[in-house]
Amino acid sequence: MIFFNKSENSKGYLALVGGAEDRKDNMIVLRSIVALNNAKNIIVIPTATSYPVECGQDYQDAFKRIGVENIHVFDIREKREADDPKYLELLDSADLVYFTGGDQVRLVNVLGETALIEKIVLLHKTKGLTIAGTSAGAAAASNPMTYDGDNEGLIKGTVAHTKGFGFIENITIDTHFVARGRIGRMTQFLCTEIPNRGIGIGENTAILINPQNIFEVVGTGIITVVDTNDVSFSNVNAINPGQRISINGIKVGFLQHGAIFDITQWLVVGHKGYGIETPSEVLNNRN
DSSP states (O other): OOSOOOOSSSOOOEEEEOSOOOSSSOOHHHHHHHHTTTOSEEEEEOTTSSOHHHHHHHHHHHHHHHTOOEEEEOOOOSGGGGGOHHHHHHHTTOSEEEEOSSOHHHHHHHHTTSHHHHHHHHHHHHSOOEEEEETHHHHTTEESEEESOSTTTTBTTOOEEEOOOOSEESOEEEESTTTTTTHHHHHHHHHTTSOSEEEEEOTTEEEEEOTTSEEEEEESSOEEEEEOTTOSEEOTTTSOTTSBOOEEOOEEEEEOTTEEEETTTTEEEEETTTTBOSHHHHHHTOO
């Protein structure tokens, strides 16, 4: 199902979901994430949500329907709880850590710079642990991380940002991207040149990023890749907060299920299901 393979004792996958993933029917997104390393032990972290008990149970039920029996929910609500040895010990046997949706600012404020996050990063880099996040859990994976400004994305000063977990660096991740009209939010932030590239993930859709920074798209929605490196005009530095932003020359791509994208080259390198395996074949078959 997945186009790349992982060897043991190596860096794991990073799976980022745009939110509203199917948890009852075909569950293509969740099944694909579990299949990345044939996860048998899953930890669900619902810290971002305001209803962690119900949310944790929902994901337990979903993963059990897939066939996973060993699922732990880390109901962590305060920063001090993230250093509890019982959570750190359970991480040693985990194959997959799944951050749920909710409020990404709350998630980072509670878990950022804790022993829990440090150990998750270590196991991800050295022991093949898959890190996954949906909605707020996916947005928090990036560094920097954006929030606010949904409906006023192209009015200067309406989009905020802060430090995320940094599972993926120098690229901003946004979720519910099409459903909530967040192209303006991402564009304004990229105009700041803090990063120049962003990935907007549609609902019930995921990008499965391998250790070489190449991802496959899985799901029913659209992935939007945005690059402002070659912008020909932007007034963002000449206007005051509250004024409208004009910008031209953005590079935007739209990817769907089966597309394979190299983040480092910022290039589509294949598309499953169409016999397209190399960048040249992608270009030759674009019409």
